[in-house]
Amino acid sequence: MHPEDALADEVQAAVSAAIGTILKEEDPVKRYQKLGHQLTVYDHVVTRIADEKAQCATDLASKGESFARVAGLLSVGTRSRAQQLVGRGRRQPVIFAFRDQDGEIYxxxxxxxxxxxxxxxxxxxxxxxxxxxxxxxxxxxxxxxxEDTVTPSLYTYTTVDATTGERRVRPTQRVHDILFGIRTDR
Structure with missing residues (x-):
């Protein structure tokens, strides 16, 4: 069996497991909605896999490997690509909630x-x-x-605390949306 045939079989098995029962749904509207939900789930799965791959690069760099060596070990091409992976693997904290001046938490x-x-x-x-x-x-x-729990925003905010002083921190997309007026829920 050729490697591409084995991959095709593996993809077919994953498709059957992920959406096999959904494809049997006769109502196209319900089938569409269920497929949309499953696509959202799998988008998060793909993101999680990419994060875990990046964490492998970070683990190597944390053990003292140079970016060039990380690139070679992981077959990612260039030193700069390895550096990007390491940056992604170093998860940064995000603002996931806040309390307003009236004491309400969002x-x-x-x-x-x-x-x-x-x-x-x-x-x-x-x-x-x-x-x-x-x-x-x-x-x-x-x-x-x-990140499979929340979606980080692309923006950063400057926070201040007595211990560390000023610090740039990304909010979750939900926090950013609430602050900028999209208040569908708290």
Whole structure:
């Protein structure tokens, strides 16, 4: 058997396991919705696999391997590609919840009870002064949250705490959306 045939068989087995029963759904609307949900799940799976691959590069670099050596060991091509992988593998904490000046907590506040986290202040001064939280000093909660649990935003905020001073931290997309006016839930 050729390697590409073996891969095709493996892909077919994965498709059957992932969506075999969904494909039997006769109602096209329900089938479409179920496939959409499954696609979201698998997008997160792919992201998680990529994160774990990056963590392998980080583990090698943490053991003292140069980026060039990491690139060679992992067959990723260039030193700069290995450096990118190591950067991705070094998970940074994200702001997953915050408390406003009235004491209300927003975001994924359920994680406060189950996850180690740090706290800092965020003076929220967006350009749009009409936003609900504009001008407030917020208490933010951040920690190392797995990306399959939350989606990090592309933005960073400057937080301040007495121990470390100023620090740039990415919020989760949910926290960013709440701060910038998309308040469908807390």
């Amino acid at each position: 975001g994924d506040h359920h994680l406060l009870a189950t996850m180690p986290h740090d706290e800092a202040r965020l003076q929220f001064e967006p350009a749009d002064r009409d936003l609900f939280f504009a001008g407030q000093q917020l208490q933010v909660y951040f920690g190392h949250v797995h």
